[in-house]
Amino acid sequence: MNYKGILFSFFKSGIKDNSDPESNQKIVVANIFSSVGCAITFALGVTACLSTNLRLGIILLLISGIFLYVNLILRYNWFSVPYRTSANLLTISLMALMLYLIYTGGVAGTGPLWIYVVPPVVLFFGGLRKGIRNLILFILAISIQLFLQDPLLVAIHYDYEFKSRLLYSFITVSFLFAVYEAARQNSYATLIEISKQFEEQAMHDSLSGLHNRRGMMANIEKEYARCKRQQLSMSVIMCDIDYFKKVNDQYGHDKGDEVIKTVGEIFRAELRQQDSLARWGAKNICFCCPIPRVNRR
Structure with missing residues (x-):
């Protein structure tokens, strides 16, 4: 059995021949992220339920179900714009899960360490402008959550040094990923422009300027x-x-x-x-x- 071919076919679900390469690439990444995220959150959810942390386990299983739903949206084109719907669901569910992990502390207070997953996902699926906006909102939300010291926002105690370094390092990582995303988009735009120029040259006569x-x-x-x-x-x-x-x-x-x-x-x-x-x-x-x-x- 050709397992490699089956795997590639699975991750390419939802790709349209008339779409641009970047959109198809994002669909492939969304399929990979939703599939891997579904498996990881499902495993962590089952582990949490078995270790008597039932509430965390239920939340993780719920997120796992959302990731599975995202994969089905892309596979069966359930909405008019499947990728946009799935990307929004992935972004919102991921940020909500991070806020919950900060609230509960996760396992032995290590929950906040998962927030570093947010910047690359948000910037890749949302694009530079929308991604930066979502990151700023997320940074404001976790800042209020960590430093307001309200029991309704955080159920466990974090040291000030941990909170401040967590926030500073997250902002630094977000900035670096934003720079990378800007460079990636600029490189892609340059590549598309060069491709159009070559296509134009291939379809036109250089002397007369007419079609060849x-x-x-x-x-x-x-x-x-x-x-x-x-x-x-x-x-x-x-x-x-x-x-x-x-x-x-x-x-x-x-x-x-x-x-x-x-x-x-x-x-x-x-x-x-x-x-x-x-x-x-x-x-x-x-x-x-x-x-x-x-x-x-």
Whole structure:
């Protein structure tokens, strides 16, 4: 049995072919995080229940169920925007669990140490701006919880040194992850821009600025599908520049290049917005023109 293939297929549940790579990557990470989080919180919940810490065990099992629900949302597309719903559920449930661990202290007062999981998850699923906003709200919430010294907010006693160092280190970790997320988004935007530039170059003729044969074929396929769907006619016209070899021989290739660019500009100025124009060969110009229906009486 191909366990590796089954595992990859499981983590890729919910990916759409027409989505951008970053969205698909986030869906994969959401699947991994929800699956691993479900398993860990379930194991910790069962352990807590068996060790007579029933309340903590029930909370952990509840969070485990939420993580499982998130995975099912992505797998079966239960909402109009499954990823956004699942990302919000993951973020809210994770921060709520951290606040509860700070309140109860977890096992032997180690519960607050889990809060360092929050920054990478919140920033990755929420993005830089929304992630920073959620982190600021979370920092304010744990600051009030730790330093207000209200029994309704914290059920156990933490030393001031522990609380202050926990908060300072959490802010430092949050800042570092925010810098990393900003760098990651900037790198991704740069990569997308470079990819668009390469795609633009691959689909256009560098001399005339018109589509090349590859770009024109893509336009023809798209226009053919649209015309077929709307029951329109479509014309494809090929033109040849006469005596082009004589221009090159008599005036040089630079003048020949000027002729190609000038002819392309003339044709482009006369075409409609919905028409396509391309340099098909060395001296060939190709048109793709959808023809509207004519109402007959």
